[in-house]
Amino acid sequence: MAQVIAGNSYALEQLYDRYARVVYGLSLRILANADLAEEVVQESFWRVWQRSATFRVDQGHFAPWLFGIAHNLCIDELRRRRSRPPAATVHPDYPVIMNVADDEQDVDALIWQAEQRRLIRNALQNLPDDQREAIELAYFGGLSQREIARQLNNPIGTVKTRIRLGLQKIRQFLHDQGLGQEGQ
Amino acid sequence: MNHVDDQHSKKQVTAGAPDTLETEEMRFVTEHLKQVAESQDELQELQDVVALLPYAVPPVEPPLRTRRQLLARIAASQSRTAPSAPTTHPARRFAWLSGWRAFVPTFVITLLLLMPLAVLIRSHQLRLAELTQVNTALQSELAQTRADLAQMQQALVALNTEQQAIETQLQATAQEVTTLMQLFSEERFVFTFVTAPGVATRDLVAVDTTINADGAMYMRPGQREAVVLFRGLQPLPPGMVYRFWLADDHDQIAVGTVTAESDGLARLTITAPDAINVFSQVMLTLEPASGGDDPGGTVILEGSL
Numbered sequence: 001m002a003q004v005i006a007g008n009s010y011a012l013e014q015l016y017d018r019y020a021r022v023v024y025g026l027s028l029r030i031l032a033n034a035d036l037a038e039e040v041v042q043e044s045f046w047r048v049w050q051r052s053a054t055f056r057v058d059q060g061h062f063a064p065w066l067f068g069i070a071h072n073l074c075i076d077e078l079r080r081r082r083s084r085p086p087a088a089t090v091h092p093d094y095p096v097i098m099n100v101a102d103d104e105q106d107v108d109a110l111i112w113q114a115e116q117r118r119l120i121r122n123a124l125q126n127l128p129d130d131q132r133e134a135i136e137l138a139y140f141g142g143l144s145q146r147e148i149a150r151q152l153n154n155p156i157g158t159v160k161t162r163i164r165l166g167l168q169k170i171r172q173f174l175h176d177q178g179l180g181q182e183g184q
Numbered sequence: 185m186n187h188v189d190d191q192h193s194k195k196q197v198t199a200g201a202p203d204t205l206e207t208e209e210m211r212f213v214t215e216h217l218k219q220v221a222e223s224q225d226e227l228q229e230l231q232d233v234v235a236l237l238p239y240a241v242p243p244v245e246p247p248l249r250t251r252r253q254l255l256a257r258i259a260a261s262q263s264r265t266a267p268s269a270p271t272t273h274p275a276r277r278f279a280w281l282s283g284w285r286a287f288v289p290t291f292v293i294t295l296l297l298l299m300p301l302a303v304l305i306r307s308h309q310l311r312l313a314e315l316t317q318v319n320t321a322l323q324s325e326l327a328q329t330r331a332d333l334a335q336m337q338q339a340l341v342a343l344n345t346e347q348q349a350i351e352t353q354l355q356a357t358a359q360e361v362t363t364l365m366q367l368f369s370e371e372r373f374v375f376t377f378v379t380a381p382g383v384a385t386r387d388l389v390a391v392d393t394t395i396n397a398d399g400a401m402y403m404r405p406g407q408r409e410a411v412v413l414f415r416g417l418q419p420l421p422p423g424m425v426y427r428f429w430l431a432d433d434h435d436q437i438a439v440g441t442v443t444a445e446s447d448g449l450a451r452l453t454i455t456a457p458d459a460i461n462v463f464s465q466v467m468l469t470l471e472p473a474s475g476g477d478d479p480g481g482t483v484i485l486e487g488s489l
Contacts, residue, residue: 009259013251013255016254020246021245023246024244025238038246046258061235064235117239120237120239121239139234174236
């Protein structure tokens, strides 16, 4: 990332090769539209390139920063067109918890990504359904807590509790599995 | 802030990790975070968990064009800001060129369209140059042929002239041959005549001792033909001829003129109006060319038959 900050476009290419598949998969999952997902991928890395100077190498990690940019772009797009994809748990093409064969070719970093993917899937799978549903509707569905509450016909306080408890359990699960707190 | 409020705020804060707080809630959380360090820590931890959620989605390879478009976009930005954004990757040192990539397909297509045309034009140029060389060679050959033809025409004219001269000479030669054949025939007749058995010879002698000439007449009794040979005849003056006469007791008959050669020799073949032996005398006189039937000139030779 320091090389990107220095203006090295080749370093950005390397980051692209490492994370573009995750960003594109995330974008497809949220937007359910290949063209829009491509735009999100390109725009995310473009913003990384343009805003690299604002990235704190000593304090942050690149992947969460990139994913945050991509996620915000997806949510903005969802809210802009004011149409919501189906709920995450029932999405026909992009189920969150699934065991899809990975055809990664970049070895070291992508093996680590695969391990993170396995752990986070297991963590989500181990959650109670209501907590997992609330988290997925929030993160992949782009819904606010109020909208989730309305959709699930639950009090908003209940939604907040489910999300908080779900995230805490995931954190604990990852901690127990030896994974830190970041996806770097 | 009492305990209940604190628990509510904490739940609000940590539940807001997936960015699901609405505007009013976010204002509340922000205000709360200023006061509660514990909530800040938990929020950070949960945000870290949220940051891992993208890994729960199966990764998908984006289309290659996405990467190309991104790199082109970056290269374009670098070309606008160069040299402030240096790059260390060798393949990217010429990234400013990527702006031209959009023109490459058009350039290639144009090149592919123009190449056959250029080849065709070049082929025609080469063909034209070749034809020009051939035309120049043909014109040179034509000029040479015309020069040769003119020379041949001149030679033909010369040959025609020479042929006419030869034909003229040939005609003259033929005429000479004819003359010689006549002479030869006459000579053979004379020879045959004078050498034949039974031929009588009569001498012709000069009437004056100053005349250094004589003759001989060969004849056959009872026949009309006779041959007379002369020698020592002088060249004739202009307008004069030698004339030969047959005579008897009553008449004198001119039977021919004599033409002397440069050596003084001459020959005369005569055919008399009657048998030669009927006549008694012969003579050769010098007469004017326009002379009549009677001898009036000078007698040169005479003889008795």
